[in-house]
Amino acid sequence: MDFHTEFKPLTVQPQEIEGKSFNMIDEEFGEHAFTKRQYKVVQRVVHASADFELGHSMLFHDEAIQAGINAIKRGEQVYADVQMILSGVSKGRIEKHGGSVNVYISDPDVMEEAKRLNTTRAIISVRKAIQQFDGGVFAIGNAPTALLELIRLIKEGYAKPSLVIGLPVGFVSAPESKEELAKLDVPFITNVGRKGGSTITVAALNAISLLAEKA
């Protein structure tokens, strides 16, 4: 088969599309009280979702952006609750500083321990992360149980993450888990309500590593 007979080279390059999209987002976003750097994260979230409501629902701890930049540049490890985040995130900007993105949810030891304790793999995988590294960026886009466990471990003094990106999507537990996160005095990026998910978490994480590149 020769698919090339009708082939026309691209007239619009991907980077051009991204620039145009960001201009459209800026025009339509409306008023807000985000700082300039927080808005960079919000912009990517809207770019990944085409959802302005989600963009306006974003919530930042005052130190979140700087803490995230510092963590990436120090080469701290990144934890992600699900494989989709690992697949979607731009790993180069994290790895060049020595960090990597870690998902433990399908590790045999995590599965075994979850079964033994009659709990979720998400909870055990957070515990594994806490045992594997100090500080770190915790990116949770799927499992409210992972976020709730992380919050518990922070409160009890076991965990001291450099940044928590908590953006699980869902009708049950997800909104509540994000409310709990927003009460903590740790650097966090989260949002109000049910919306979120892996692609949104990837967008936030990518925005932070981009800011780290320019910082």
Place this chain on the structure above:
Amino acid sequence: MDFHTEFKPLTVQPQEIEGKSFNMIDEEFGEHAFTKRQYKVVQRVVHASADFELGHSMLFHDEAIQAGINAIKRGEQVYADVQMILSGVSKGRIEKHGGSVNVYISDPDVMEEAKRLNTTRAIISVRKAIQQFDGGVFAIGNAPTALLELIRLIKEGYAKPSLVIGLPVGFVSAPESKEELAKLDVPFITNVGRKGGSTITVAALNAISLLAEKA
């Protein structure tokens, strides 16, 4: 570290959460004209996004659901435009019939060919899929260029997919690509507007394989 001191076994099981979420979706969804089986797809899309607007924007070719079920049960191959879809989708219900989920975007031959022709890897990976298998389920959640190329190949008689799930997200090209898809008389699942993405595409694909299980 002993994290188990405060450990409480789960009182709410994941399946219970899913059931509760689906009840909430049913209660809030409001009026619609979807068939019973189309609504199963819509319900999962809303579950994955917490976005009722997105749910109501879904669009189905009349034969889409049945064609998708048949394709899965015949063990046809599934193409996905990005790795996130492969990571997120429930593969067991596809693989048990002999199908598998295929992503070509990072294959060396695809990267080389895209460079040679000055085009996107997404376009070349769609062409590769067409050369690899007949029929098939095409799940596109990210790259409008992939969807537009598939539409072109269908129109020119090179491709005859059993089902096209076209749900790219974005401000530029994405809405237009989905409009073009909705004009074709091939089994499609898409939506109107900018919203969509990998998690939404995964939800639609999972819904179809679940329907295949019960058919």
